[in-house]
Amino acid sequence: MVIAKETKTRKKGVSLMAIIPQISLFSWSEIENLGDLERLRLVLEYMPDENLMIKLEKLRKNGRDDYPIRAMWNSVLAGIVFQHPTTESLRRELSRNGQLRCMCGFKNSKVPPEWAYTRFLKNLFKCKGDINEIFKNLVESIKKELPDFGKDLAMDSKAIQSLSTHYNKNSNPDGRRDTDADYGKKEYKGIREDGTLWEKVVKWFGYKIHLIVDENYELPVEYMITKASASDIKTGHELVKQLAEAQPEIIEDCETLEADRGYDDAKLNIKLYDEFGIKPVIDTRVMRKEETEYKKNIFYDEKGEVYCYCMETGTKREMRCGGFDKDRNTLKKLCSAEHYGIKCACYDKCQYKSGIRIPLGTDRRIFTPIDRASYKWEKYYDKRTSVERVNSRLDVSFGFENHYIRGMQKMKTRCGLALCVMLAMALGRVKEKRQDLMRSLVKTA
Numbered sequence: 001m002v003i004a005k006e007t008k009t010r011k012k013g014v015s016l017m018a019i020i021p022q023i024s025l026f027s028w029s030e031i032e033n034l035g036d037l038e039r040l041r042l043v044l045e046y047m048p049d050e051n052l053m054i055k056l057e058k059l060r061k062n063g064r065d066d067y068p069i070r071a072m073w074n075s076v077l078a079g080i081v082f083q084h085p086t087t088e089s090l091r092r093e094l095s096r097n098g099q100l101r102c103m104c105g106f107k108n109s110k111v112p113p114e115w116a117y118t119r120f121l122k123n124l125f126k127c128k129g130d131i132n133e134i135f136k137n138l139v140e141s142i143k144k145e146l147p148d149f150g151k152d153l154a155m156d157s158k159a160i161q162s163l164s165t166h167y168n169k170n171s172n173p174d175g176r177r178d179t180d181a182d183y184g185k186k187e188y189k190g191i192r193e194d195g196t197l198w199e200k201v202v203k204w205f206g207y208k209i210h211l212i213v214d215e216n217y218e219l220p221v222e223y224m225i226t227k228a229s230a231s232d233i234k235t236g237h238e239l240v241k242q243l244a245e246a247q248p249e250i251i252e253d254c255e256t257l258e259a260d261r262g263y264d265d266a267k268l269n270i271k272l273y274d275e276f277g278i279k280p281v282i283d284t285r286v287m288r289k290e291e292t293e294y295k296k297n298i299f300y301d302e303k304g305e306v307y308c309y310c311m312e313t314g315t316k317r318e319m320r321c322g323g324f325d326k327d328r329n330t331l332k333k334l335c336s337a338e339h340y341g342i343k344c345a346c347y348d349k350c351q352y353k354s355g356i357r358i359p360l361g362t363d364r365r366i367f368t369p370i371d372r373a374s375y376k377w378e379k380y381y382d383k384r385t386s387v388e389r390v391n392s393r394l395d396v397s398f399g400f401e402n403h404y405i406r407g408m409q410k411m412k413t414r415c416g417l418a419l420c421v422m423l424a425m426a427l428g429r430v431k432e433k434r435q436d437l438m439r440s441l442v443k444t445a
Contacts, residue, residue, distance in 0.1 A: 026146065026430045028218050028389075032397075040081045040103060042428030043421050044074055048137045052130040059123040067112040071105030072120045075112070078104055080421050083399045087117045125409050131416040136246050138423035139221050143249060145430045150250035152215040152380070153278075154387040155239065155259040157232050159184060160400055160411070162206035180408035181206045184228025186262075204228060207411050210235050212243055213390050215258065215383040219426055220390060220419050221250055225412045232262040240271065254278050256370070258384040261285045266365035273360075279369045281380045292363075298356060300363075304372025306333045308352060312345035321374040322355060330357040331371050394418060 031039060056069045078100060079090040094101055094111045101109070112120075143149045162181045188200040208230055212222040222243040226235055236259070244251045257272055261283040272278040284302050291299040297309045298319075306319045320339050322332030334355040337344035347353055360367045370377045395401040398418040405414050 026217055026426060026433075028393075028426070031425050031429055036082055037099065037103070039425055040078055040100075042432075043077050043081060043424045044103065046428040046431070047077065047420065047424045048134055048141070049073065052127055052134065055127060055130055056120075056123055059126065066110070067116045067120075068105060069120070072112060072116065073124075074104040075106075076117075076120070076124070076417070077421060080398060080418055083397065085399055085403060087114060087121075091117075125413050128409070128412055128416065131413060131420065134420050135223075135416060135423065138420060138427060139247055139250070142217075142219065142423065142427050142430065143247075145427070146217065148253075149214055149217060149219075150221055150247070150254050152383060153212050153221065153250075153254055153257045154215045154384045155210070155212045155236060155257060155263060156384070156387040156391065157208045157210045157235070157262070158391040158394065159186070159202070159204050159228065160207045160209055160403075160415075161204045162406065163402070163404065178206075178406045180227070180406075180411075182227045182229050184208060184230075207408070208235075209391075209394070209415055210239050211387055211390060212239055212257075213387045215386040217426070218386045218389055219423060221247060223415065223419055225408070225415055227408075233265045233268065236263045236265070236268055237271065240268075240276075244276065251276050251278070256281050256380050258282070258381055260384065264365065266363075269364050269368060273369060281368070281370055281377060281384075283381065284366065284372075294358065294362065295352070295356070298352065300358075300366065302366065304366050304368075306356075306358065306373070308335070308350075310344055310346050311350070315344075317342065317344075318373070319356075321371045324369045324371065325357065326369070328357065328359075329361070330359050331367055332357055390422075393422070398422070 031042075034042075053070055053073065056073070060069060075090065075094060078093075079087075082090075082093060084090040084093060091111050091114065094104070094106070098109070101111070106112075162178045183203065183205050186202045188202070189197065192198055206228050208226050208228055210224045210226065210230075210232070211220055213220050222239055224235060224239050224242065240257075254276070256279045258281040263282050264285045265282075269280045269282065272280045284304070286302050288302065291301050291307065293299050294306070297311055298306065299309070300306045307316050308319055309316055317336045319333040320336055322334045324331055332355060335344075335347075335350070335353045336342055337347050338353055338355075344350070358367055360369070366372070370380065394415075398421070400415075400418070403414075405411050
């Protein structure tokens with residue numbers, strides 16, 4: 001992304017515009033190219049965790065201080081950054097890496113035993129609300145650094161498979177089975193190049209993480225953890241409401257929200273646009289094959305494409321997109337013969353040759369402020385892949401592809417920590433690039 005600054009200069013009494021191209025303030029690829037210790041430094045320096053540390057120290061009360069709370073916390077963050085799946089794996093890394101021990105705050109060569117981590121994590125799991133507060137503060141801090149953060153959002157859910165033993169008739173937790181998880185299923189359908197239909201069904205046992213991310217910076221702004229069987233549409237409503245309560249500034253500045261057909265719902269479209277002024281760009285499911293009649297010879301389909309049929313020959317033509325009239329809440333559709341120079345046998349007597357207006361209320365699931373049949377809609381919908389890249393990072397860079405997390409409480413804590421680490425890295429990278437000096441041609445960093 002290139003940010004352009006326009007400055008006015010004068011040459012021989014003529015006002016000229018000078019375009020100064022500038023690099024993006026943040027790109028996630030910059031973080032991926034950093035070394036592990038540098039990424040950890042960003043997390044430790046920019047994580048707003050002071051309130052959490054005070055609470056954890058109170059929970060420990062008057063216990064022994066052989067392994068300080070802050071050093072234990074730093075080592076847990078290091079385990080996330082270095083992708084350690086277990087506590088024992090992290091302990092081995094600490095035992096052989098003196099520089100890491102020093103960064104975490106262990107001043108002697110002693111590595112915390114396993115029981116120390118067990119006690120620490122037991123208290124940490126009680127602080128889910130504090131981790132949510134850290135996440136909220138990080139989002140607010142990034143919003144201050146990047147004013148356009150949250151302008152375009154994308155929403156999606158991701159399966160998190162539990163590798164533990166499945167539940168059975170005995171519902172009492174025993175440390176081996178995951179009694180909070182359940183079964184989920186996702187269906188994928190499409191059309192091959194030869195016109196044949198394909199269908200794929202994915203089933204798993206575990207959980208779902210539901211995310212709303214910024215499309216341009218590929219960073220999370222809100223999340224929710226549910227069982228695998230939770231409905232995407234129902235959770236989508238809750239997630240938007242949760243974002244509005246936690247980050248009202250982002251909701252106010254947001255212009256579009258993109259999502260796949262799993263969130264196809266008229267009520268969600270109404271909530272986004274009528275309540276928050278956000279234009280929904282959500283794909284539709286094919287619920288009926290036949291076209292729907294709008295007027296005498298005007299029809300529309302599930303994809304929002306509007307067609308007219310010649311009253312003389314029956315020829316079908318797609319009408320041209322004419323934009324959205326905000327004052328009337330209508331989409332304008334223009335005659336293809338009028339605007340493309342196509343010969344139409346009934347043009348002279350057609351009452352729609354000057355175009356038509358379709359109110360959004362005709363079908364709020366199909367008709368949205370950004371016309372589904374327009375190139376603009378496709379442009380915004382293509383941005384939805386940003387949330388898929390965030391999901392991929394959770395799998396690859398934060399270890400959710402192969403994990404040993406059992407129970408809803410632990411899953412919520414672990415997911416919250418991973419997203420906080422992601423945001424802290426981004427915040428640190430943005431601040432250290434000194435964007436306050438980037439627009440100056442005089443000062444140097």
